[in-house]
Amino acid sequence: MVSNISKDKNRFKDIIKGKIRKDLGDLIVNDELIGKKGNDKVSIPLPGIDLPRFRFGQEDNPEGFGQGEGEEGDPIAPGSEEEEGDGPKAGEGAGEHTIEVDVTIEELAEIMKEELQLPNIEPKGKKRIKKEFERFASLRRVGPDSLLRFEPSYLEALKRTIASGEYDPDDPEIMLTKDDMRFRSWKTKEIPESDAVIFYLMDVSGSMTDEHKSIARKISFWTDIWLRSQYKGLESVYVMHDYEAYRVDRNTFFTSSTSGGTKIWSGYDLINRIIDKEYSPNDWNIYIFQYSDGDNWGDNGDEFNILESELLPKINLMGYAQIDIPWWTSHPYYARNMNQLSFEDTDVQGPYLEDLETFADLSKYGDKILTARLTNEYDILDTIKTFLGTGK
């Protein structure tokens, strides 16, 4: 009788997907998505799905009701902290109708594929062998008669009869009811057929501001979604560098900064050592995504040597995103004197992009290098397309 709702559920899912498709450009720039990623689901806040109704405008500072000891003026709860469920709610009935919907990684990747026209990735090396098998492993309360298992069902009936006091040891009569029935149930087991690892490499020297890192984080979010949909097993390694390179966790990667100099070679070197130790290129599809403002110390071309001889042969792809937003545009001085500066002042380009492109033209593995230049967050979409558009 409740099968009715599944149709509504599917229709609702379709509406959501349509909306995501329509808003993908905005969603990609949307900060709120980040950090809402579960293992196989992403929570996406979508405004304007619910039907519109005549409602009061939201008050700036709505009054709520509470209960407990205290006098007027006594603090009862911190403002910005978001307590689940218990948090103060804005005036009843005036709630903003942003609905948070869960979308699986597969569904989101499917939308990316259609909207950004991404090709599926052909994993290098190994053949794609589908390793999925099903086996009967558990019991359920519903199922077709052919899967009815007698012993457990009988046992349930026996338990029930004893519990209800009807059981007579002298005349043990057991009646099977619908609730007692137990059916075989299967589980699908999957063996990942090819694995991938992403190395995220970022310059964290003083010239990289929060804005740079926010853009890097947004790009990573989407590349991560896509690669996760393409490989059953996906691991991520975060390497940050200034003059030296460090392997860190995700959170540190996107939040820390140092005042040191900038030597890209150190990052490549550390990644190379990690690959050699942990991720054999025979077993792994390896990706490197690098974020930088194009600053680099080192004139002797060490970084290109290590790319040519060590890294590029081992990896599927390297994406280099150069975020050309001068650090001082976020400085208060700049905001104050903005109109005195000409456009040329802000349109600077770090040197590394050009060097890398020149190298790629000469390199044997040049087609493994993809570059993108961003001057604001609306370039993120194109960057993602560039990085994921080759099907490698």
Next chain:
Amino acid sequence: MISNSYLTREQEDMRLEIKAVAEDCGLDFFKTNFMILEFDQFNKVVANGGFPKRYNHWQFGMEYERYSKQLGHGFGRIYELVINNDPAIGYLVDTIVKVHQRMVMAHVYGHVDFFKNNYMFKETNKNMVNKMANHAEIIKKHIEKHGETVVEKFLDACLSLDDLIDAESVRIKRREDPINDEDDCEEEGNCATCQGCSSGGCSNSSNQNFTEKEYRIKTKHPYMEDFINTPEFLDIQKKQDQIEKKKKKMDPPSPERDVLLYILENSEKLKKWQKEILSIIRDEAYYFYPQGATKIMNEGWASYWHHHMMAERGLAGPEGIVEYAIANAQVLSTGKTRINPYQIGFSLFEDIRERWDRGKYGPEYEHEKNFQRRKNWDTQEGKGLDKIFEVRKTRNDIEFIREFMTDDFIREKMLYTYKLDPNDDWYKIANKNPEHIRKQFLNQLTNFGQPIIRVHNGNFRNAKELMLEHVFDGRSLDIGKTRKTLENVYKLWGRPIYLASRKEDGTPAFYSFDGQEHKMIKPKK
């Protein structure tokens, strides 16, 4: 397919035991069928409003997603859903803890008693389960005929307006009976043309053939005539009458709260099948309306009785009482930044019972200012039980709160309002004044805390344009949502729509939508 739909023998025994106690308590309920569902199935049922068969619409799918998220995995928590129907249906979530099941069953009988007896539910259809199924069939038929997308779009528009019904229709009769209308016409003397002229353009009927005599107050003494029926007085009467007459020619004669009904009867755009769907949506909205208007009472009443039966009548049993106390505390929990309607309703019923048991009401008690004497007041009246049964029959939430949420109650329960202090980003207690709290509370309950919108004129500019009005109470409308909703009104009306409202500061705000664009100016006549 649902497993565990019906009660096991053990559960059936439990039900009979609880039913007997409930009857003994004086509760008077419909026959109640219980369905025990697994958690996910319960969510599915809730999303459909508890009805086994309902028309298809994505909103129910959205509700399902919302419930499954909100309720999480639901382990060890207690949920119930009761359908106002005869026989009633009580849905319970399968739980291992027997005491929880008892508690919820007792709670359900409280709800069913409320549905059967409260005056707000008098007009609700008691065969709604079947009616909803019929609705589903009708809409299905239209989907087959007109296509899924077309019907869905139309349903979207209808549902977006389904709160534009007459909230007071249960007790106030706004429309004169048709017979009275005819009487009016005869007086005016040109009945035949008047019948069809509700759409306006009936200017010729304005040549009134009344005489001054009609306005005269009859006097027994002719010499008083000049003093009572002075020329000024007759003049005022005449003017008054003209205004009245003019009003009668307005369409609608007085502002119409039931916007959906007005559209149903007067829209020239709607096709027959669309009218059929719109009236279904309106019907269901009226069915659900009383539940929203009695939420605090209904939950309070059910909680009051489950508590009474479990704790005082011993249904929890010695082995279950601790488990019960924990569950009950959870159901009735409140917080510093949250009040729980269950708890408020529950406490109010307890308070009423105590007050009427001890005679703590009436002028004598109200005039007593001595705190000690007030506190220890006890006239041994013992009318508490009768009183709460009377209240459950004859009040809705607004009346309940206005009358019984006394200053004493608010102080004793330590209720307050709070606001964010932007200076240090902390929520602080803003007001503990009982009058203020009661007022805010009532504000939230009036029309469910939503704006009241009425039809002001269905023949605006003599061009069948629809003028709506927002009954302003100091709160202005959300512009974005208002515009989107007006677009939906347009879909049903087919001619330009206006909405007269006010800004926060009380100055007029006019919305309009002509099918193409939104404007915010005062329309010219």
